[in-house]
Amino acid sequence: MDANLSAALAAPFTLDVNPGHKASSFPNRAGSLDSAVMARAQAVIGGWSGYAPTPLHELPEIADYLGVARVVYKDESARFGLGSFKALGGAYAVAALARQIEADGGSATDLTVTTATDGNHGRSVAWGASRAGCAAKIYIHAHVSKAREDAMAAFGAEVIRINGNYEASLAACKEDAAAHGWQIVSDTSWEGYHEVPLTVMAGYTVMSAEILAQIGAAPSHAMLPVGVGGLAAGIVAPLWQAAGSSLGHMIAVESHMSACMRDSLVAGNPTPLDITEETLMAGLSCGEVSDLAWDILKPTVSHCVTIGDEAVAPLMRWFHHRTNSIEAGECSTSGLAALLAMHADGAAWEQLEMMSDSVILLVGTEGATDPDFYRLTVGVD
Numbered sequence: 001m002d003a004n005l006s007a008a009l010a011a012p013f014t015l016d017v018n019p020g021h022k023a024s025s026f027p028n029r030a031g032s033l034d035s036a037v038m039a040r041a042q043a044v045i046g047g048w049s050g051y052a053p054t055p056l057h058e059l060p061e062i063a064d065y066l067g068v069a070r071v072v073y074k075d076e077s078a079r080f081g082l083g084s085f086k087a088l089g090g091a092y093a094v095a096a097l098a099r100q101i102e103a104d105g106g107s108a109t110d111l112t113v114t115t116a117t118d119g120n121h122g123r124s125v126a127w128g129a130s131r132a133g134c135a136a137k138i139y140i141h142a143h144v145s146k147a148r149e150d151a152m153a154a155f156g157a158e159v160i161r162i163n164g165n166y167e168a169s170l171a172a173c174k175e176d177a178a179a180h181g182w183q184i185v186s187d188t189s190w191e192g193y194h195e196v197p198l199t200v201m202a203g204y205t206v207m208s209a210e211i212l213a214q215i216g217a218a219p220s221h222a223m224l225p226v227g228v229g230g231l232a233a234g235i236v237a238p239l240w241q242a243a244g245s246s247l248g249h250m251i252a253v254e255s256h257m258s259a260c261m262r263d264s265l266v267a268g269n270p271t272p273l274d275i276t277e278e279t280l281m282a283g284l285s286c287g288e289v290s291d292l293a294w295d296i297l298k299p300t301v302s303h304c305v306t307i308g309d310e311a312v313a314p315l316m317r318w319f320h321h322r323t324n325s326i327e328a329g330e331c332s333t334s335g336l337a338a339l340l341a342m343h344a345d346g347a348a349w350e351q352l353e354m355m356s357d358s359v360i361l362l363v364g365t366e367g368a369t370d371p372d373f374y375r376l377t378v379g380v381d
């Protein structure tokens with residue numbers, strides 16, 4: 001077996017069942033990700049210049065090894081040239097805010113948008129602001145790399161670095177927004193703040209609509225990387241729309257270091273945690289689930305897996321050096337890492353009801369969003 005794949009097999013993991021899993025109660029209601037909200041996002045983003053569905057790669061060598069029918073990888077590395085699926089969310093929410101101001105007789109130039117970010121969401125907001133002609137103030141925490149900071153500044157955003165973790169950057173962003181009348185464009189929701197993050201998640205559903213068209217049906221298993229849960233909710237909602245109560249196994253994948261969805265699903269309530277160590281999978285490093293995403297994921301996620309960083313570098317190398325090279329950034333390795341580790345542990349594999357006709361979706365949420373780390377890791381100049 002390929003040395004990079006075998007390095008990933010030994011990675012430790014945990015697997016929990018969601019006791020609240022009850023797919024027949026999906027909250028497909030107004031005010032959540034209902035059909036009209038999803039259809040609008042898909043129509044608007046589909047009309048943006050440069051829009052094209054991202055590729056869905058077959059991974060036949062992985063499917064053969066696991067003994068399943070198909071393993072498919074949705075590759076978001078080239079989404080609108082921004083390097084991650086986040087291009088669909090923040091920028092769409094900024095466009096919606098600008099459109100609203102203009103509909104009210106104002107000008108987008110009067111708008112200042114702000115957000116806290118690990119990098120990818122901020123890049124999308126900064127890009128959205130440059131498209132709409134408004135100002136952007138982006139808050140990052142101590143561990144966000146210089147390359148990610150520069151990528152946001154390149155769109156003309158002011159980037160403000162805060163000492164501390166993601167939660168500290170979010171607190172500073174909220175305080176300054178209240179003081180200056182800026183509009184927060186967050187990818188996470190909280191009590192009293194739902195409209196913008198709902199729009200962000202609606203943008204993400206574009207990915208899932210493409211996946212359904214590319215696979216031809218809803219997959220039997222989806223490995224869903226989770227930070228605050230917006231991505232997972234944006235994938236699950238259209239799958240639910242297509243499959244209804246025969247929705248397959250929706251499996252949340254988190255880092256051991258930021259397993260807020262696992263803690264919440266096990267407790268039955270959103271349960272925040274304090275992040276004391278940062279995973280290499282920066283986009284997954286969030287200590288609190290989005291309450292909008294929670295509404296969608298609590299009844300639909302069947303299991304939650306947590307993994308460490310052991311498989312990140314080997315799997316980035318594996319994706320890069322396979323025959324049809326795939327540019328997979330740190331977070332993009334999470335689903336395959338979880339899958340390989342659980343396969344190596346027969347009991348976990350059985351619990352997930354993996355069969356010879358299973359179709360497993362992996363979400364490659366980012367490409368080389370930190371180009372220096374990518375080059376160093378995969379060993380190219």
Ligand SMILES: Cc1ncc(COP(=O)(O)O)c(C=O)c1O
Pocket residue numbers: 084086118120121187225226227228229230231232282283284286331332365366
């Ligand atoms: C590359 C990448 N993957 C996955 C995620 C997780 O998405 P969410 O926070 O919506 O759960 C993020 C979030 O920033 C990300 O940047």
